[in-house]
Amino acid sequence: MFKITEFSKISQVSAKALRYYDQIGLLKPSYTDPDTGYRFYTADQLKRVHRILVFKDLGFTLEQMIPLLDGALGTEQMRAMLLHKSAEIAEMLREEQARLNRIEARLDELDRSEDGEPPLDVIVRQTGPEWIASIREVTSKSKVPGLIRELRQAVKTLYKGALDQRVIVLWHSCAECEDAVDLEVGVPVAGPLPDQGRIRVRELKGAKLACIAHSAGLAGSYEVTAKLAGWLEEQGYGISEKEPSREIYWELPDQPASPVLSELQMPIVDRPGGAPGAEGGQA
Template sequence: MFRIGEFSKLTQVSIRMLRYYDETGLLSPAVIDECTNYRLYSAEQILALNKIIFLRDLGFNVSEIAVILNQWNNEFIINQLENKRLEIENTIKTEQDKLSKIELAKRDIYQEKIAIHCNVSIKSIPSYQVLSLRRIVPDYYSEGKLWREMLVFANKGGISISNDTFTVYYDTDYREKDVDIEICAPVAGMGKDKDGFVYRNTEPVPVMASTMVYGKFENIAGAYLAFANWLQEHNQYRMEGQSRQIVHRGPWNEKIPDNYLTEIQIPMKEI
């Protein structure tokens, strides 16, 4: 039998860790002397300790090690090792993504691109249950007419519309006329399609680039230019799908145009 200090020296494991393994139930002393209260370990326990250290160094926590020690056979251990490998790979990827974002953020700061008026963020957009109206209209300024039509339709049908309305632009380029747009208003429940108004679930967008535009609607053109600069600098993204626009504060809830708040959303694909 070896005292804990002797066992520590022979196994190259600190007394602190041996006591910790005892407290957690992974490796208790073979005997505790009744007279001296010394913790005594046997040579046979070195093998069990080596297993604990082996699993610890591979990233297994105490509870995982306890499970493996209780079911120590080759097939079970190989399965556990494969699961741990996948877990570590996912952790590495997550941390690498964080490092990439840190470098991009540093570059944005150095280039003074992180000001709120042109800050671009990436987020995931879920599917929404909406009442929509899609039309080809003469120009972008005609969008207001569609919203007035929807307001009349909703009032007649007693339909409650939330404030989180948005517009989807289906054209892949800028159009001077004949613009294909769809206005969408989230609703609590589905109804019957009528007079061009359609109830549907919008498509989720896993990677959506977003920027906020403050002030008059005339400022939106400048925001798109800032967006273009951002895309050029962040070439790991490519535009894909229909862009959206959300007017969080506009003529209906804000009297001062300088206080308007519009969000531009453009779907992205990582390349």
């Protein structure tokens, strides 16, 4: 038999790892001295070590290896585990390829930039539901600043709660129309509250959103929308037909063309064979 230090050299597995294998029941010593606690191994145990290394190379965790090594799984079960691992690795490769594509696109944008301004970034964000107080009208974009002021004052007076800094504009239809835009302005509130006049309190659904920060103001910008559209096409996302696009404002715009910081948020859906989880990614 071999002492643990000798077996470590033969097997090319550290003594620390061998002790851990013993602890979790993956590879027990052939004999443990009851007086000294020293571990001893036999040459036959090298076969199990080699199988551990094979399964480790395939990406299995040590805990997953135990039934594989102990023969607790039949051929079909082992085949199913290998197929599942294969699918995991394929998905990981697809995600990393998508990340590589985003890096290359970012490098291309930097190369094309002539004024030294950083390129617009697109990220994917999953939001949860939240309660908002809102006013919805078919009107023009020029009326939005006034609607926001009216809403914030009414919420402050009627509901006596601290106002969230964010203002949400929901574009329900025809955002490009001049005087007939179906839009809704909203501010977050603590929870369900009674409606007051034309102020409606409702739950805004959570959504998967492609988000792009900009300072184009309510008037919008071709560069912003073209950038977002191109990114969605490249990444293979579709646009949700059930939810309106959103814009988040942290400052109150005086006029539609006022250059205030905002974030355009487009509800998106996965297409078959499309974008694999790009959360947090940049274009």
